[in-house]
Amino acid sequence: MLERSLVALEYNFVQEQLSQYAMCGLGKQAALTMRPFANRQEAEHALAALDECLRCLLRAGAPPFGGITDIRSDLKRAKIGGTLSAERLLAIARVIQGGRGVRQYVVRAGELTELVHLPELIEPMFDARRTEQEIRQAIDEDAQVLDNASDELRRLRGERRRAEGEVRRVLERMLRSHQKMLQEPIVAMRGSYFCLPVRVEHKNQVGGIVRDVSSSGSTVFIEPQAVVDISNRVRELLLLEEREIERILMRLSVLVGEVADELHSNVFILETVDLWFAKAGYARTLDAKRPTLTEGVWRLHGAVHPQLAADGVPADIELGGSFHLLIVTGPNTGGKTVTLKTVGLLTLMAMSGCFLPTRRESEVGFCANIFVDIGDEQSIEQSLSTFSSHMKNIIQMLAEVEADSLVLLDELGAGTDPAEGSALAVAILNRLAAVGCRVIATTHYAELKGYAFQNDSAMNASMEFDVASLRPTYRLLIGVPGRSNALAIAMRLGLPEDILAEARTHVAESDMRVEDLIAKLEQAKRDAEEAQEQAALARDEMLQLRANWEEKAARQAKELADERQKAQREVRALIEKSQRESEQIIRELRSMRGQTGIKDHELVELRKGLEQLAPPTESLRQAGKGGGKRVQAGARVRVLSLGQKGDVVDVSSDGKSATVQLGLMRMKVDVADLEILQEKQQAETSIRHTRKGVQKDVRMELDVRGETVEESILRIDKYLDDAVVSGLSRVVIIHGKGTGALKNAIRRHLQHHAQVKNTQTGSAGEGGDGVTIVSVRI
Structure with a gap:
């Protein structure tokens, strides 16, 4: 690529922007020296890698690049046998640790999103953990060589500290004994010498070597003769210590030189990873798209x-x-x-x-x-x-x-x-x-x-x-x-x-026609663009309406399926409850059969009848659907799925379902599940016959659970009238416990009813406080 073209197109602007998103010096330098790829395959590989890095940023955050610096010059020096300072060895250890952190990040990110190019890039990274440990054991985080770096260094430093301690003890004794001769009661360091600040007029009274004089000349810094020999030993130990440190650094440098090529490859990989993530950060800021x-x-x-x-x-x-x-x-x-x-x-x-x-x-x-x-x-x-x-x-x-x-x-x-x-x-x-x-x-x-x-x-x-x-x-x-x-x-x-008119006369007629044609073309293009925008808006609106309709239809279908399942569960629960209660009644009857005269085979027949209350079969449902008659309120019907007879109380507006009174239970069923036994007119005729003197079949229980107070009182009044006509002296009203509002209202009404002798709460076997036993006046 021509350098002149890069300058003319201001390619350096993109380089500088990318460098701001790099997380270490390696990526910044790579961004500033970035150039277009020489072949299409390399560029496509980089685009695919950038796509992965962008997904990693969104799902796993930015990778850790702490401690990673450019150590390539240090690696080159170590490879040719040079000795690295403690600071540069520590930098190498940090790069090794940082590279391991980046590698672990890619592994974790690979668990959150599918990655191909990032794992391929870091897979060849050399694990120089042993080299890092050798450096860490010899150099601390402040780039100071540790005492434990070698046995000799530990011995030399221990001996030096003891000698320095001896020097300080001697000087502290002299501070106390020569206090009047000193400018200040302190130990002053002049270079590597331990000195006492002696007043100039007393300099001959303190034996030792003059190491320095203050700028005013009033103070002489004297190294006492008592510590000269010890101080010389300290300086000798310092020199030996420096030689040992140099030897340790040389040993560590040799270890680095042995893996210099591998670490150089690691640095290149980290540089590439940082550049990829810098591109991803820049793309996220621009909301850029992959080309x-x-x-x-x-x-x-x-x-x-x-x-x-x-x-x-x-x-x-x-x-x-x-x-x-x-x-x-x-x-x-x-x-x-x-x-x-x-x-x-x-x-x-x-x-x-x-x-x-x-x-x-x-x-x-x-x-x-x-x-x-x-x-x-x-x-x-x-x-x-x-x-x-x-x-x-x-x-x-x-x-x-x-x-x-x-x-x-x-x-x-x-x-x-x-x-x-x-x-x-x-x-x-x-x-x-x-x-x-x-x-x-x-x-x-x-x-x-x-x-x-x-x-x-x-x-x-x-x-x-x-x-x-x-x-x-x-x-x-x-x-x-x-x-x-x-x-x-x-x-x-x-x-x-x-x-303007004169100017138009100088313009060629063909040029004027071309200008008019261009104007018409521009207007036509604008009109076409507006029409296209309106069509796009209409299409988007239609798609949104369709999506809303599909979502609503799916939601309604799910709600319908849930309601069906709920109804089936409720019906099954009612059947199971009825079976349990019936079994209890049969057990009580068996215990009383000596008094009632009921035989065992009769109890068996009753149990068989209860077993017929099994869940509905498909054949019964299909039979009900073929009836073809319109169900009306007041008709006598059989619920095929339950095998029970009842009266139609109400029919839905669409005619697809009906509310049926089945003894004590009122339920809503599909009309396809009903068999009409007696039409509405026939049922009314039967009622009229009953009123003329035919005895009416009145049950001994009335269930008003779930009804309002007004509805239940009206039904109770009618029920008591029918009970009187039928000659029932004792009836049961089932109102349930609930909050107690319905129960209390019914019992207050019964206390003043003309056809009621007295009332009492049901026993434990009869339903307890959920029922009221009524003695009827006959």
Whole structure:
């Protein structure tokens, strides 16, 4: 890649941005020296790795890079036999530890998301744990060599500390005995010598060696003769200690040198990992999308220059499909140069393995090289005009351009006579078209607008300009050439009409027709875009409505299935409860059979009848569905699934279900599960016959559980009337316990009822406080 193209497209901006997201010096340096990959496979590998790193950031957080620094120069020195300082050995140990932490992070992240490239990258990392342990055992976190680094060092330091202690004890005794002769009662260090600050007038009274004199001359620093020999021994031990430390550092350096190549590879891997995660952090900030690399085809959807990511106008750019040359026209400051730089810089980013600031996933052609001629590069020093500098770049470009190159030309043919400049621009475009490379060129020449119409491999484009506001919109319109808008702008600014009229007479009639045609094309394109946006909104609304409907239907289906299961469970529970109660009654009857005269075979028959209360079979359900008669309230029916008879109390509005009174139990069942035994009219006739004197079958219990107070009292009054007619002297009213409100209201009503002798609470076997036993007046 030409260095000049990288500079012209401001590639260094992306490098600097990436370096800010790096987590250690290795990644920062890698970002600042990053270059586009030489082949497409490497770039695609980097894009796939970046995709993995972005998922890791979202699910596992950032990797740990603490303690990782660039130690490559230290490794090189150790490899050739040099001795490393304690600080550099400690840095190497920290890099070994940090690399192990990064490796563990990748393993943990692999459990949260599928990873391929990261594990492949770190798999060859060398485990230098033994080297790290050797360094840690000899050097502490402050880069000081530990006493335990060797037996000799421990012995030397112990002896030195004892000697220094002896020196201090001697000096402390002299401080007490020579206190009047001292300037201060302290031990002063002068270099490596232990001295007493003696007043100058008493210097001859203290035997020893003068090591220093204060700046005022009033204090003499004397090393007492009593400690000279001991101090010399201390200095000798210090020298031996330094030699031992040097030997230890040399030994550790040799250990590092033995694994220098492996550690160098580890550093390169850590550098690559940091660069990948820096790209991922930058992509997350820009909300960038992963591009697809192609063979010479660009389809950028909503592309924005990285420097304008916050407020730039997205552009849809296409090149290399049905056309290889894109001729962009439009007014100055309309965004033509920004469009060129956006295409060039985003291509460099994709070739460098970076995601792109686009509205959605886009396609980018992989180029062998990018040739750029942007800006005014005239040079006074080299006596080059603007035109000459452009021509020099283009001449070099034409000599090196190939079919898989991208060429970006700003203001092609500018800086000279318009007629000659446009002719030269057409000739240059013809040469580039013959080579087969991809070209984006901006221009003001009207002749180049016609060039795109005549050349099948070329396409016009323009930067939209709002004449009403005299402002560019910075939108790229592909397929529509740009207008000059000079006369419109002049009229808008207030140029006299007579001057404008004369100017129009100087404009060729063909040019006027072309301008009008361009205006109509622009309007047609805007209308088509608005229609497309409205269609997209309508489609999205329809899809949302459909999704809501499907969700509602699924929810209703689930609720219906839940209700069915709940009803089945309730029915089964009622049956099981009835069976248990019936079994209890049978046991009581058996215990009383001597008194009642009931035989065992009769009890067996009763039990068989109870066993027929099993869960419904499919055959019974199918039989009920074929009845074909309409169920009405008041009809006498049989519930096929239960084998019980009852009366229809109510029918649902849709006619699909009915509420049936089954003795003490009232339940809602499907009409397909009912067999009509007696129509409504027949049931009413039967009731009338009963009223005329036929005895009515009245049960001994009335169940009002679940009803309101008003409903239950009305039913109780009617029930007591029927009981009197039937000659029942003792009846049971089942009201349940609940909160006690229904029970208390019924008992208060019965106390003043004309047909009630007395009431009492049911026994434990009869239902306890949940029932009331009523003695009826006959």
